[in-house]
Amino acid sequence: MQKHDIDTPALLVDLDIMERNINTLADFFADKEGTTFRPHYKTPKSPFIAAKQIASGAVGISCQKVAEAETLITAGITDVLITNEVVGAYKIGKLVSLRRHAPGLMVCVDHILPATELSEEALRQGLRMSVLVDVNVGQNRCGVEPGETAAAFAKEISKLKGLELKGFQCYHGILQVWDQKNGMEEKMKEIERCNALIVGTRDAMGAEGLSTEIISGAGTGTYRWQYPVMTEVQAGSYVLMDWNYHISAPEFDRALTIFTTVVSTPSRERVVVDAGYKTASTDAGMPILKGIKGYDYASAGDEHGILTPTNPDREIKIGEKLELYPSHCDTTINLFDQYYGIRGDEVEVVWPIAGRGKSQ
Secondary structure: OEHHHOOOOEEEEEHHHHHHHHHHHHHHHOOOOOOEEOOEOOOOOOHHHHHHHHHOOOOOEEEOOHHHHHHHHHOOOOOEEEEEEOOOHHHHHHHHHHHOOOOOOEEEEOOHHHHHHHHHHHHHOOOOEEEEEEEOOOOOOOOEOOOHHHHHHHHHHHOOOOEEEEEEEEOOHHHHHHHHHHOHHHHHHHHHHHHHHHHHHHHHHHHOOOOOOEEEEOOOOOHHHHHHHOOEEOOOHHHOOOHHHHHHOOOOOOOEEEEEEEEEEEEOOEEEEOOOOOOOOOEOEOOEEOOOOOEEEEEOOOOOEEEEEOOOOOOOOOOOEEEEEOOOHHHHHOOOOEEEEEEOOEEEEEEEOOOOOOOO
């Protein structure tokens, strides 16, 4: 099957670029003793891609939700960190049941109540659950405060007989593209502040005799400067990339595109394609047309997008198939059921996006 035979809208992955991205991160960590990488599944949502990342040297995979972890474990990937809190009897019960099939399954905790419930459920099922303390180092979302506060909480967690404390998580998500709004100098200052909090937390926990075997965090936009204070890095977007993240991490190229067809050309000022809100996430900006300069894309409803010429390279004709770079790979991927893996103009593989919609 050739690329031009694919029905649209569709999601394409340039396999050559994806493989270069995988190798770029793996090569970076090849000589970094004491630090490895644990790619985040929330971007590709595909066990096939996760398996390639593990084959490149990743210690395991990280994900956000129990349902995402289930798709990985079902596919035979059992060293999984859920980088989120799990609350409620149903989810906790399911989480512990998955632990039975995945000895490397871990989860984050930041409150004694669900941690106690998790411990009790693990003991009820005859297991121990591995946990990381979630520490807030600037994201201001979940997590206990760093340093002595984190160490005091970790000490309480270590007393719960159904849990095994492995260390802590310290993810600062908004820091990944901090340079785009605040400049690189300010980003480096924030990285230094964040790293100091991580070291302070590590030292405070160590002083209490608590495990810091795993210190997990960072991402595609900060791994180069944060890896020395961590044992593993959770880079996710690096594998496929979008045009927005590419600005902050240009060493990784854009492997992901939305394949779309021109369905109408009502005037010289309006080219209509079949990719709208249902296929192109716009939370980080509008998609960008690949390979042809001088057109701006704007969503025009659920099923349509409009390309407006500014200073175009050439005229776009009805029936043409085009590619768009999305602005946010994670949320765009979640709109599709499958990837078409392309090498040149040939469709080499079709991969289901097993983690799509797994928000529970």
